[in-house]
Amino acid sequence: MTKNYLLEIGLEEMPAHVVTKSVEQFAQRTEKFLKENRISFNSIEKFSTPRRLTIFVKGIADKQTDIDIKAKGPSKKIAQDADGNWTKAAQGFARGQKMTPDDIFFEELKGTEYAYIQKHEDGQKVEDILSHMDEVIKSITFPTRMRWGSYDFEYIRPIHWLVSLLDNEEVPVKVLDIKSGRMTRGHRFLGEDIEIDDAKNYVEKLKSQFVIVDASVRKQMISDQIDKIAKDNDWDVDVDPDLLEEVNNLVEYPTTFYGSFDKKYLEIPDEVLITSMKDNQRYFYVRDQNGELAPYFIGVRNGNSEHIENVVRGNEKVLVARLEDADFFFKEDQKKTIADYVEKLKSVNFHVKIGTMYEKMARVHQIAEHLADIFDLSETEKKDLLRASDIYKFDLVTSMVDEFSELQGVMGEKYAEIMGETKAVAQAIREHYMPISSEGALPKSKVGAALAIADKIDSIVTFFAVDLIPSGSNDPYALRRQAYGIVRILNQYQWSLNFDGLQNYLEDNVTVPAKLDLSKHTKDIDDFMIDRVRQLLKKDKIRVDIIDAVAGGSNVDPIVMIDVAKVLQNHVSDDDFKIVMEALGRIVNLSKKAKFGYSDDLTVDDSLFENPSEAKLKEQVAKINNDNAEDLFKQLAALRPTIDSYFDENMIMAKDEKVKNNRLTQLVIANHLIANLGDLSKVITK
Template sequence: MPKNYLLEIGLEEMPAHVVTKSVNQFAQRAEKFLKENRISFDSIEKFSTPRRLTILVKGIADKQTDIDVKAKGPSKKIAQDADGNWTKAAQGFARGQKMTPDDIFFEELKGVEYAYIQKHEDGKKVEDILTHMDEVITAITFPTRMRWGSYDFEYIRPIHWLVSLLDNKEVPVQVLDIKSGRMTRGHRFLGEDIEIDDAKNYVEKLKSQFVIADAKERKQIISDQIDKIAKDNDWDIDVDADLLEEVNNLVEYPTTFYGSFDKKYLEIPDEVLITSMKDNQRYFYVRDQEGNLAPYFIGVRNGNSEHIENVVRGNEKVLVARLEDADFFFKEDQKKTIADYVEKLKSVNFHVKIGTMYEKMARVHQIADYLADLFGLSASEKTDLLRASDIYKFDLVTSMVDEFSELQGVMGEKYAEIMGETKGVSQAIREHYMPISSEGDLPETKVGAALAIADKLDSIITFFAVDLIPSGSNDPYALRRQAYGIIRILNQNQWSMNLDDLQDYLKANLTIPAKLDLSKHEKDVNDFMIDRVRQLLKQDKIRVDIIDAVAGGSNIDPIKMIDVAKVLQNHANDDDFKVVMEALGRIVNLSKKAKFDYSDDLTVDDALFENPSEAKLKEQVANVSDDSAEALFKQLAALRPTIDSYFDENMIMAKDEKVKNNRLTQLVIANHLIAKLGDLSKVLTK
């Protein structure tokens, strides 16, 4: 008869951000353990609070599934000697299966007879298997770990108790010196230790001790309480999902409350107030019905509503202290000019091996100057971009950003507006950090987008120049994220940027100290950027073979590579795609026989033509345009009949050296265009 199995790990309070991930991992590892041990079950429910990770396996079987096994052993000639006696190999095989040689039989497999043993294994009782659940507990991984006592064992927090019950029966599980039982702990301040009489009563038993073990139920309670406060006061509250998740994993018995602060603090920028409330104190901020920030906040207490007024006063006092600091910093910062802050950046290191933040801005100015023309920015946009590049890091040395580092860029925009900079300049200062995560929001303005690319390019080329190159999972300066951000911004704006041309410009024009050798890792930088193109194409569900083809081609302009990949994917199901790829592939393969590479001055001599197809191929290739990936593909695809005729009529490796080289020249010129699509040998066709 199916039963329920409860396993609770009791811990000291865990960091909020690990709770949900850890209980999910706990359930996944338990599921794998049970399946590997042939224990069937209906479902696994998860429960979690800051002090516990729990699974409830519902409908778990009484025993392992019985199995019939046919074990394969050595070949017959090894299992028996010439007289038909069992060899040591056969005896060892039988012993390993807990059987005797008399149980061996032979069957033929691919023309060879092998020894086999057929055996039946009765499943063990589920209790015998569950005693090994300590393997699941100790296998859970965490982003940070700690030791306690004299143990070498590491875990997210010290384990204080374990509950292991199969219905109402204790199943012994032990981790270190902690032995499981049926006693769990209630709320740290409101509850007491309590005995779980039956696995199915776990949730209700804990509720009696002020613990809501079901994280979803707890989260809904918080949401409902916030909603009631909002309706009672006619407020608009942005219930941020990430903040709700964090707060939910900080409490076991939630009670929501609201507090207030003096209206005078509303003169501080909203972003500062929100950071103080949301990021620093984990409060939900409040807006009125017009969308304006209101002088109130909502918090969640880990406990009941008794003496809640004291809790409110305490939280108000803590918040006001932070707002007083913010107000002071905001006013003090405005007593200096942007020029004052920029001057201070001369003594702020970007990186000790590279130079100062002031020097970085000087390089970014030069890169931005190049990009403005490359991307076709207007005169006013270029003016804003160059001004922004001269000052965009100034807020790093303001008191506000020193106290609230998460506001870098945000305060730069605010202060720049206050100090008279144009909207384009101030917005670019904030947007240059974007995207702040792999798939985060991108800059909205062209000026911000260009500054973001210039800043990220400078970081990549300078870190590579001093051999600080990401390897494996090691990427301390987030260069992969920055490079991917560049590719996403280029793609969003459809900006073309040839990586070779870019690096040639940087080597020739960038003012850098001798210690920064931009030539040292030029190819590595290109490969690094192309790998980020691969990442974007995978995100867009482009076929892996097409991605490989595009990445292996001659085109190293990210936006053109992306366009080509999409074109190849769109045409991959065309009826003639296979024959087109084969025809173009013949040119690619035979062009490799040439002992010379493509150059712009390669010419084909019409006087050496022996067949009409040679002139026709020359004419059609000369008319191929690469204005767009779609046009390039269609025009190359249209060459197929001519290519077929060309190879039918002409011997490429002709005896006449001049004729041979003339034909190879034709193929090399055609291959130069084909390579812009990529390495087509990597494209799989059906």
């Protein structure tokens, strides 16, 4: 016989962004709890509002599953003495199983007899297990937590009530001084406290008190109401899914309405209007059938339609106040020049340990000039890049960005165009922030992409220089995201950038305060960037061993590493892949015996050759080019027969010192090429 179990946690209003994740976690931890306690069930439904997290377990068993346990004890020679009497070890084993020595039997395991006890354990009633659901409630984690009263206990918000019902019977659960019952609370303003007579009636009971507990039903109500408003007014409304999710978690009973504002505010850039409506007020913005922003907005009320006209007027008043500010800032900002704003950046800190924003832009200019040559930008692109690098942070000191920080970069682009900068320069100012999230959109222009890389490189090397290095989950300056952004941009434009060479250039050519030592963490920065390449390759589902191989190679150029990983991944299924890896591996391993490393002036002396394979290996290695990973792999794979002959015919560690070193030189030169494919010893072959 199965039943239904309901557990509701009643809270003060939670932040919208934690509601969905918290109820999902609640369900996951409940599932784990039930499985660990041998309680079978059909499914778990989730319900949530800003004031409650609820799980509804359907088809829950009325008791734990019975189990038969075969417990293993000591060996027979320890369990019994020479006369066959039970030893203390056997008695202790039986006692620990809540049985007697008479229940012990012996079975052989790998040639040795051991004591065993077979026992049957009846399952407890489900009510007895569910009374411990407070463990699940307390186990839920949140991004932020608070205390209340005199308790040390921390939670997302204070708990005010609990409902715990198995069908129509209460199951006592207690958290702090809150004891569960069957009373829940309706809508804060429209509903009343109500008794849940049976778990299956939970949804309907709360609906009668103006609470829609099913988040998916609530969300659909909002979407349908927005669609109706849009159709009735011939509007086009782009329902942003993130905003819809946020609004849905702010209300218990949604009623959608629309308001308007004066057309004069449409002279403000669309981005400012959208930010005011969407980000600041949680409104959905409206476009006409021509795609132009219309002077209307759609909001969602936590309540019914009664006196909705008052709600509309109040929201219009709040929005117009913000638009008035935006209009004022927009006009005032244009009274100054870009040069005025750049000058103000001399007194704005980038970071107190590093210097000002003005100084950062000067460094980025130097980095950008170097990157322009590496990336082979045209003269026009280079000119635009350098101009953008001189001014790209200017909007940080405008009134608009001071009030609407979400618009940094966006207003820089708008003001730059208004003040006569080229479209490419203006676009780069906006794009240098991209990507603004781990998998966010990338710059669409080469100038913007190069500026974004230069800016992020400066941030990484300067923060590392003052020992502000990410550790564990601590990354307050989002350096991991910025480094991953660099790798993604390089990959998008297929730009090669060796970080070893780049750091050497920065140390010698970029002007930094004397307190900044850019050479301090060169290896750490290399490893930091390699980890970001790992991140990209994992996302692309490259095999872990191949990722380890390219990460362990000699190259710190993300594009080369990515290309090599893809080449190895494409060839692992080749029939001869294993024997190719083994042949190249022999060169890698034996080259380590050389007491010298690779250098461009290493030469092989033909006069010391004793076998034809030595000359053949030299000839073939000399023809190998390293233009791209695919060609390199094929050329190295083609060496396999020669490598086999070479090792069959030649003793590498010959008694003649000159012959030995000559052969080791051949291997070191070949290994230098192989190293461009990474550390092949990490590639798993079958």
